[in-house]
Amino acid sequence: MKDGEMNFDTLAIHAAEQHDQNQALNNPIYMTSTFTFTDLQQADDTFSFKRKAYVYTRGGNPTINLFEQRIAALEGGVDGVAFASGMAAITSVIMSFVKSGDEVIAHRNLYGSAFGALKHLMPDYGVKTKFVNMTNLEELKDAIGEKTKVLYLETPTNPSMEIIDLEAVAKIAAEDSIKVVVDNTFATPYLQRPLELGVDVVVHSATKYISGHGDAVGGVAVSKNQDYIYKLKFGYMCELGGVMSPFNAWLLLRGLKTLSLRMERHSSNAMKIANFLAENPLVERVMYPGMETHPGHEIAKRQMKDFGGIVSFELKGDLETAKAFVENLKLLKLAVSLGDAETLVEIPALMTHRDYLEEELKKFGFLKKTIRISAGLEHPDDIIADIKQSLERVR
Known part of the structure; x- marks a missing residue:
């Protein structure tokens, strides 16, 4: 039975299963920093992506990759990128879409650290943020300018529980080729699937409901665009270094089951x-x-x-x-x-x-x-x- 034929509850347990030679019911935790090669040709084939294999856990690990693929299946995306924390995911995704002189438009009510990063950190690198009330679509339209590259929001919002019309926001953004990034932490893919409503990237603090047990810190970003996933993973997550621990990925896989x-x-x-x-x-x-x-x-x-x-x-x-x-x-x-x-x-x-x-x-x-x-x-x-x-x- 293919992933696309299964219901959410089943995907949360079985999506992207890896068949380990020891036939373990639960996927092993690959607690290794480094993977070996039999010869230089195999190494060259791996580095040039001719062979699907692993080199170093910062760039890829079987346990982490299973988590990325499983959460992507639940969100309706093609693949995901796991991060050490939700904030690592948020800042890396925003940075992947902007450069100095660009502008982000964010909803007025965000998680405190996300607000702090956009308000205080990003301006140091030449990226400004306008905070608007995205429940008012006319206010959003008026705020968009030539420098606007990203719309960033949560829904429901933290902590005022405002609801933003994702489909309407995505349509407004598409008119000017602006990327829409949505933090789906509060809803999870079980309650809300922003990618299906036209959103470009979904981010999560996986520490919260995805873990569900208060014992793991992690973040993840999911998209329908595989080329973007490669860019985010190798151009941002690997270079900035916010890699998830394989053990935390295993704990998050456990959380997804329920x-x-x-x-x-x-x-x-x-x-x-x-x-x-x-x-x-x-x-x-x-x-x-x-x-x-x-x-x-x-x-x-x-x-x-x-x-x-x-x-x-x-x-x-x-x-x-x-x-x-x-x-x-x-x-x-x-x-x-x-x-x-x-x-x-x-x-x-x-x-x-x-x-x-x-x-x-x-x-x-x-x-x-x-x-x-x-x-x-x-x-x-x-x-x-x-x-x-x-x-x-x-x-």
């Missing part, structure tokens, strides 16, 4: 948390695309299979109220990151999104007191009971 089951539970728990919060008189605003009151609900219904595991909200009161809430929680863990089996909570403006200036937060779609919950896999009644007892203490 991705669909976990995303269903994460999404179900998040919906129950959002509904509970929406009914509580101490809660001022709930940001979750699964709610019909969410401004991006209809777009999310169209381009997502479900609404994901992240809920952001604000309590009535100020930052001190938000601090009291998170510090009174017992089951929920105060931590950065997301997508783990454990339910995690944070105040983004104090933690993952510290690069945003306090006076500009509202412009970027969230507030200093915004709280973000990553719904874990625990029983929803226990998660909600902990939220409830903390809200009662705040009251």
